[in-house]
Amino acid sequence: xxxxxxxxxxxxxxxxxxxxxxxxxxxxxxxxxxxxxxxxxxxxxxxxxxxxxxxxxxxxxxxxxxxxxxxxxxxxxxxxxxxxxxxxxxxxxxxxxxxxxxxxxxxxxxxxxxxxxxxxxxxxxxxxxxxxxxxxxxxxxxxxxxxxxxxxxxxxxxxxxxxxxxxxxxxxxxxxxxxxxxxxxxxxxxxxxxxxxxxxxxxxxxxxxxxxxxxxxxxxxxxxxxxxxxxxxxxxxxxxxxxxxxxxxxxxxxxxxxxxxxxxxx
Amino acid sequence: xxxxxxxxxxxxxxxxxxxxxxxxxxxxxxxxxxxxxxxxxxxxxxxxxxxxxxxxxxxxxxxxxxxxxxxxxxxxxxxxxxxxxxxxxxxxxxxxxxxxxxxxxxxxxxxxxxxxxxxxxxxxxxxxxxxxxxxxxxxxxxxxxxxxxxxxxxxxxxxxxxxxxxxxxxxxxxxxxxxxxxxxxxxxxxxxxxxxxxxxxxxxxxxxxxxxxxxxxxxxxxxxxxxxxxxxxxxxxxxxxxxxxxxxxxxxxxxxxxxxxxxxxxxxxxxxxxxxxxxxxxxxxxxxxxxxxxxxxxxxxxxxxxxxxxxxxxxxxxxxxxxxxxxxxxxxxxxxxxxxxxxxxxxxxxxxxxxxxxxxxxxxxxxxxxxxxxxxxxxxxxxxxxxxxxxxxxxxxxxxxxxxxxxxxxxxxxxxxxxxxxxxxxxxxxxxxxxxxxxx
Numbered sequence: 001x002x003x004x005x006x007x008x009x010x011x012x013x014x015x016x017x018x019x020x021x022x023x024x025x026x027x028x029x030x031x032x033x034x035x036x037x038x039x040x041x042x043x044x045x046x047x048x049x050x051x052x053x054x055x056x057x058x059x060x061x062x063x064x065x066x067x068x069x070x071x072x073x074x075x076x077x078x079x080x081x082x083x084x085x086x087x088x089x090x091x092x093x094x095x096x097x098x099x100x101x102x103x104x105x106x107x108x109x110x111x112x113x114x115x116x117x118x119x120x121x122x123x124x125x126x127x128x129x130x131x132x133x134x135x136x137x138x139x140x141x142x143x144x145x146x147x148x149x150x151x152x153x154x155x156x157x158x159x160x161x162x163x164x165x166x167x168x169x170x171x172x173x174x175x176x177x178x179x180x181x182x183x184x185x186x187x188x189x190x191x192x193x194x195x196x197x198x199x200x201x202x203x204x205x206x207x208x209x210x211x212x213x214x215x216x217x218x219x220x221x222x223x224x225x226x227x228x229x230x231x232x233x234x235x236x237x238x239x240x241x242x243x244x245x246x247x248x249x250x251x252x253x254x255x256x257x258x259x260x261x262x263x264x265x266x
Numbered sequence: 267x268x269x270x271x272x273x274x275x276x277x278x279x280x281x282x283x284x285x286x287x288x289x290x291x292x293x294x295x296x297x298x299x300x301x302x303x304x305x306x307x308x309x310x311x312x313x314x315x316x317x318x319x320x321x322x323x324x325x326x327x328x329x330x331x332x333x334x335x336x337x338x339x340x341x342x343x344x345x346x347x348x349x350x351x352x353x354x355x356x357x358x359x360x361x362x363x364x365x366x367x368x369x370x371x372x373x374x375x376x377x378x379x380x381x382x383x384x385x386x387x388x389x390x391x392x393x394x395x396x397x398x399x400x401x402x403x404x405x406x407x408x409x410x411x412x413x414x415x416x417x418x419x420x421x422x423x424x425x426x427x428x429x430x431x432x433x434x435x436x437x438x439x440x441x442x443x444x445x446x447x448x449x450x451x452x453x454x455x456x457x458x459x460x461x462x463x464x465x466x467x468x469x470x471x472x473x474x475x476x477x478x479x480x481x482x483x484x485x486x487x488x489x490x491x492x493x494x495x496x497x498x499x500x501x502x503x504x505x506x507x508x509x510x511x512x513x514x515x516x517x518x519x520x521x522x523x524x525x526x527x528x529x530x531x532x533x534x535x536x537x538x539x540x541x542x543x544x545x546x547x548x549x550x551x552x553x554x555x556x557x558x559x560x561x562x563x564x565x566x567x568x569x570x571x572x573x574x575x576x577x578x579x580x581x582x583x584x585x586x587x588x589x590x591x592x593x594x595x596x597x598x599x600x601x602x603x604x605x606x607x608x609x610x611x612x613x614x615x616x617x618x619x620x621x622x623x624x625x626x627x628x629x630x631x632x633x634x635x636x637x638x639x640x641x642x643x644x645x646x647x648x649x650x651x652x653x654x655x656x657x658x659x660x661x662x663x664x665x666x667x668x669x670x671x672x673x674x675x676x677x678x679x680x681x682x683x684x685x686x687x688x689x690x691x692x693x694x695x696x697x698x699x700x701x702x703x704x705x706x
């Protein structure tokens with residue numbers, strides 16, 4: 001049980017949770033996102049692409065950490081540019097960065113509560129929301145353990161717990177499955193499906209299998225541009241017998257990338 | 267917010283900071299207890315003196331705490347959250363302020379427990395002096411937080427600590443000959459070895475408060491700022507605070523050192539005779555002084571016109587001020603020892619007897635100390651000690667010689683010489699010694 005705010009029950013007035021048009025974002029001097037058009041709504045979206053494709057830069061700009069250099073980016077109907085007041089959007093964001101930083105002396109519960117406070121959740125909602133988030137990632141037994149004592153997989157789960165503590169409308173997870181064992185990955189897929197019922201979840205990963213198993217939608221980028229957006233079945237259909245890969249999805253991924261590279265080389 | 271504050275109190279550097287300040291402070295107090303055992307104002311001033319160490323520690327603690335976000339690499343995660351930076355530092359600010367406050371106050375309580383049995387006189391100034399000390403530490407820890415955020419490196423904390431200590435040590439030299447300027451900017455200045463009747467004038471504390479509060483506000487502005495323009499605005503409170511403090515502080519050197527608390531210096535006396543009086547600051551020692559002082563008076567009773575009361579010698583210098591001299595009163599130095607009780611308890615009665623042969627301080631022909639010791643010991647009937655804390659070694663040695671000479675005389679002749687010496691002391695005609703030609 002939790003209190004539902006008026007803002008949450010209000011009908012959405014925007015067609016897409018995430019909408020980018022001609023988006024350009026710099027990573028240092030390099031233009032890592034270069035003219036990306038992308039629209040995503042409710043559901044679980046798997047973000048695929050080779051190293052250096054701009055996945056993390058895209059995640060960071062969607063998390064409002066990086067400012068777009070050019071183009072338009074709209075999150076939850078609010079324009080995100082240099083001047084906008086981002087507080088309203090940020091309250092409804094959940095973000096697990098690739099390099100998850102945390103306070104090692106805090107317990108799991110303290111850190112999740114601290115993050116809930118940073119996300120400006122109502123004071124009375126914080127303890128319950130933290131407990132629920134910790135339970136959802138299966139860390140209830142470790143709630144009172146210091147962050148510095150957690151193993152890699154537990155840390156990743158604590159990172160997910162802080163990301164979902166505010167029931168975000170946009171949840172951005174950058175390589176959340178690193179360090180999880182096979183069983184935990186299965187649990188995690190269940191959590192993703194749950195979250196995807198009423199939020200826009202974007203999961204960046206190298207594991208094509210995870211995407212096929214848990215995502216309603218596949219987004220593939222390369223060299224800062226959109227290569228493919230469609231269903232996992234659509235991704236599988238791209239692959240043929242001759243494409244490298246150990247599964248139909250992997251073969252589809254290889255085929256898409258090869259087509260794109262061939263097209264770019266022209 | 268209270269929930270987050272509780273977390274910060276437990277998990278930030280607050281607990282460690284409080285503990286370090288407390289332990290360091292108590293160790294410093296323990297090194298030389300006689301400095302602060304006299305009373306509450308002396309304890310408060312000695313705590314302020316030890317800010318020489320605690321203040322740089324608070325600076326370093328603040329800088330260390332501020333580097334937490336950098337050390338933990340949470341910038342990326344926190345940048346995606348709505349709460350502004352100024353809100354985020356608020357629980358840390360409060361936690362660190364609570365830490366230095368409790369560290370300093372528990373240090374004061376430890377010192378207070380040491381003296382609570384005998385320290386009775388509690389002037390308001392003691393609270394003011396302590397409050398300024400707490401404010402100095404809060405300003406330091408906040409300033410450390412601000413600097414640590416601007417320069418979030420591991421080396422910042424130790425470097426800032428060393429710089430802070432260097433600053434405190436350099437201020438007196440840098441402001442010479444304007445000692446009052448050092449008093450404005452250094453919370454430790456003129457707090458060294460306060461006398462029994464020491465006072466800290468309210469205006470000095472107010473001026474220091476203005477300066478330290480300005481420093482604290484500057485730290486807050488720096489912490490809330492994000493651009494260089496607002497950071498430049500932080501110079502405003504510093505400049506304003508310095509100007510105000512300089513205006514309020516009297517432009518007078520040795521302002522605190524020369525201040526005397528007249529109430530601490532007033533006498534409080536036994537109700538019954540023979541009367542024994544000590545200053546109010548020493549009122550807790552009165553019962554300890556009374557018994558040996560009366561023993562001394564009993565010895566002196568053999569003399570004609572013997573003194574009948576003992577007063578503490580409340581003489582002060584700069585400006586010179588002596589207690590009134592009366593033939594019926596012996597003046598006695600009262601000092602508090604390391605254990606917060608009367609120092610040299612066993613010597614008190616001898617000092618009372620010797621005090622009967624002392625001349626008034628404005629007397630130009632005062633009695634030779636060796637004569638005083640010899641006459642006193644002849645009355646007591648014991649050999650003078652060869653060394654004593656109250657007299658020069660050569661005086662003690664000559665006193666033994668004189669005492670032997672007295673003993674060789676017939677009793678009535680010896681007594682006549684002792685009585686004559688007492689008369690000479692009272693009348694300030696002490697060119698007459700025990701064995702000078704003009705005595706019989």
